[in-house]
Amino acid sequence: MHRIPRHRTSGLRPAFAALVAAGAVVAGLSPAAAAAAARATYSADCSYPYVCFYSSYTTKTGQFEDTGYWQTLTSSRGAFLVENTRKDNVALLRFTNGKQRCVVPRGSGYPSDVGTVSQIYISTSSTCPSGYPILGS
Incomplete structure (x- = not known):
């Protein structure tokens, strides 16, 4: 064949x-x-338990699964779209303009609407902490 x-x-x-x-x-x-x-x-490209970043609807730039520490984005810096496939963990995002957002479990959103996303922290919590607005709301 x-x-x-x-x-x-x-x-x-x-x-x-x-x-x-x-x-x-x-x-x-x-x-x-x-x-x-x-x-x-594109959802099939981001399987559980990852948080994935995309530069367009069809181009994945990175995926993250480690919890408990801030990770600096390289190829995913400034991503257009983020998808959190985790069932019980929020993903916290930091932006170069000082803003911060939270992506709920099984949630997604457009960080490019907020600014240039530069860091991710995958929490062991299932709820967003105070001071972190939900991405997209």
């Missing part, structure tokens, strides 16, 4: 996500609903 090299098929996922999002908008869904439809195409 002849195998197709991975680099030849890698363009299918971005094209499919764009098609799903465009179809959702044409179908009359709000931009948020269209984003959710596109997000469904």
Whole structure:
């Protein structure tokens, strides 16, 4: 059996996500609903128990699972999207502008709406601490 090299098929996922999002908008869904439809195409890339960062709906830049200490983002710095697949742990984010946000368990959001995300702390708590607004609210 002849195998197709991975680099030849890698363009299918971005094209499919764009098609799903465009179809959702044409179908009359709000931009948020269209984003959710596109997000469904990348969720398979972020499995439990990771917190994943994306530079677009289809390009994952990093995944984190360690708890208990601040981790500085390198390739995920300034990410467009974050997804927390953990069931019982919040993820705390720090931004270069001094702001901070919390991503709830099984939650996601757009850190790029707040600023340039620079650090992550995965807590053993299932609730956001005071002083950390929930990302997206």
